[in-house]
Amino acid sequence: MSSILTNNGAMVALQTLKTINSGLLDTQSEISTGKSVSSAKDNSAIWAISKVMESDVKGFNAISESLSLGESTVAVARQGAETVTDLLTQIKGKVVSAQEENVDREKIQTDIDALTSQISSVVGAAQFNGLNMLKGTDSVDILSSLDRLSDGSVSASNISIARADLSDSAGTYGTGTSLSANATASAGAIANTGNTEAITFADSTDMSGDDFQITVAGSTLNFSAGTFAASDTEELAIDQIAGQINALGLEGVSATRNGSDLEITSTRAFETVDVDFSGSPVSDDSVEISERAENVTFSSVSKVNSGDGYRVTLGSDVATYVAGEGETFEDVANGLKAAIDAAEIEGISTRVTTNNNGEQVLKIDNDSGTPVSTFTAVGAQDGTASGGLFGLDGIDVTSDQGAEAALDNVEILIQNSIDAAAEFGSAQGRIETQSDFIGKLTDSLKSGIGTLVDADMEEASARLQALQVQQQLGVQALSIANQAPQNILSLFR
Template sequence: MSSILTNTSAMVALQTLKGINASLTKAQDEIATGKSVASAKDNAAVWAISKVMEADVNGFKAISESLALGESTVAVARQASETVSDLLTDIKGKIVAAQEGNVDREKIQADIVALRDQINSVVNAAQFNGLNLVSGTEDVDILSSLDRKNDGTVSASNITVNRQDLTTSAGVLGTGTDLSANATLSAAAATNTGNTATITLAADADVSADAFEVTIGGATVSFSAGDITGDQDAAASAITNAINALGLVGVEASVASNVITLTSTRAFEDVSVGATKNGGATGVTLSATSIGERAETLTFSDTAAVNDGDGYQVTVGGTAYTYVAGKGETFEDVARGLKAAVDGGTIDGVSTQVAQNSSGQWELKIDNDSATSLSLARAGAADGTASGGLFGLGGIDVTTNAGAEAALGNIETLINNAIDASAAFGSAEGRIETQSDFISKLTDALQTGIGSLIDADMEAASARLQALQVQQQLGTQALSIANQAPQNILSLFR
């Protein structure tokens, strides 16, 4: 049935053309914007996901900048610590040269002072954007990542870079918890007297048929049968004279009747003792097989921990010497720091050494070779200001024999501190570089993922556009034909 009031065909053709035009508009928008999902109305779920990912990409770009800044800062610190290590090695060469007695130690000391000033200059200048990692003890956090969980919460991750203090600051003893119980002194004074051992010869009216052999500090005196005539007292006197004739440094022998007293004033060195009569122990009695070293000890606990700011102090002859531990240090560091402090005090006749005892405890040994006894005391307290990693550098003085000898041991500690700092900065710089590379790749992957979600397939969009244009032309013609259908009804009334 045909009707001049309702043109169904035209209505269908019009709706079809509208649909084609809508699809054509969408295809044109995709080509113009390059996106298949340009707004939330195109695909709300995909659009929301893409926006979250775009926000993460922007965040990671900021993180890349943070990592670049952090890497540069650490690189400056590493270069500085490596330079300091080289300069300390140069100082060691000067100290070794000063061990000879026939050199101009004043000129060598002047060179050491110049190198020390250069180290201070390097440490003070080693900053990037105002941040100096070779001064102070506080750690520095570098933003390294954004971590998004399944529930949508986001948290920041950091790479912590430990400062490596290479200053020469002395530190300040705190007023916190008393830590003196963690250090034990062997005596209240360091005396200048030596330690002794005795050799007692048994009563023997005639020793002419006897052979004697005495060893002390690796040296030996021996008498064959017939070398000594008389009784045990004569034998003791002959042996005493022979021991003194050896000229052993720091070792003397004295005699009273049949008892030989061996005295050692050697610092930090035990002296072995042995004696035989006719090849055996019968007829001689030893009070000890060795003479202990002459030194008092400050022994540190093998169970207590050392925290940042824990300070320890040793007083020698009324003068206090302090070392305050930094982060991550141990009692070995404390002992070596106190050694550097005491050595820097240049007390006449006083020398020091750091060692571990048989129980694994670290000890600071203090020897007194002066004319008088020196009082000793110790103290400890928490919450202090840490000493610098190169503490003791300013106290190096090679103008004297004692100073040159002490400096040789102390410079090794300083070199090791600088090397440890360089290694720590190198590891941190490598980690930051790895993280920076990962963030760059992760950002590219996220951008690729966003593109796969919302970017238009330009080849498909182009082909679809051409097809829709043809459909539009056909739809227009179909609508035109449908609109002409009522005209055919007029022919029925002619």
């Protein structure tokens, strides 16, 4: 049946043409935007995933900038620490030169003071964008990554870089909880006399038949039978033995008789003296004369926290050191040593060792004409940390005592600056590695987003040409369908 009111063929051709035109518009949109999914209506799931990934890319771009800033900051700190190390090495050379007595120590000290000022300048200038890693003790966090979990939650990760305070600041002793139990002084005073061991000979009035050896501080005396006359009393024999020991000229070692005992005295600081006997008529085969020094012994189990301060009182002089972040009792002992040495107390010398129990020990010797009447050690929390080059401004080589003390102390300062430079170098390498990873990760995310939403231009081009042909055919089909009612007129002729 033909109808002039309803043209089914035209309607079908029109719907087909509309579908072709819609596909053509979509293809043209893909070609113009380069995306197969440019809005949520194209594919809501893919669009949502791509937008999340695009936001991550934006975040990682910001992280890359943060890492670049952090890397530059750490690089400046590393270069500063390396420069400080070089300057301290030059100071060491000056200190070594000052060990000779026939040099102009005043001029050497002038050079040391100039190098010390230069170190302060380097430490003060080693900043990037206002951040100085060579001052203070607080660590610095550098944004390094965004971590997205499967539930969609996001957390930030940081690379924490510890500062290395290379200033020579003294810090501030705190008023918090007492830490005195962590530092024990061996006595209430520091004597200036030697330590003595008494050697008792066997009861005898005739030593003429004895054949024996005595070794004192590595020097051996041989006494053969007949050395002493049968008429020599034991006291006379001991006097002769003491005289021969004194004749050895051993530094800091002397011998005398006290009744029927041979007393050997040592004034050697930080060094024990061994006395050994072989075949001798004495009750002991060997004797050890203890070193002349008093000790401050630090706990081997307690931890040192930033701001923990310790003080050692020597008569009217007080030496103070306040620990920084990550320091140990070895650092505390070395800091107190530097403080005591800088005070240049007459006759006082120091040394830091570790005892058999693994405890750090600050040894203090008194070689002056008078004893130190007061010797105490205390500690307290909540102070402000001393600088990593604490004691640098106290180096004074104009005297024998100062030159000797400076040699040990400058070694500690050099090691501190080397440790700081090494830590910064390691941190810089880590930041560089993370920066490279973030760059590659960002590229991978961009590639993944492209895989999801980018249009296949070859496919789109072929589809466009096909749709254009279909469009032309659709127009022709619609034209043919619209001519159908004209054919009805022929029925009425």
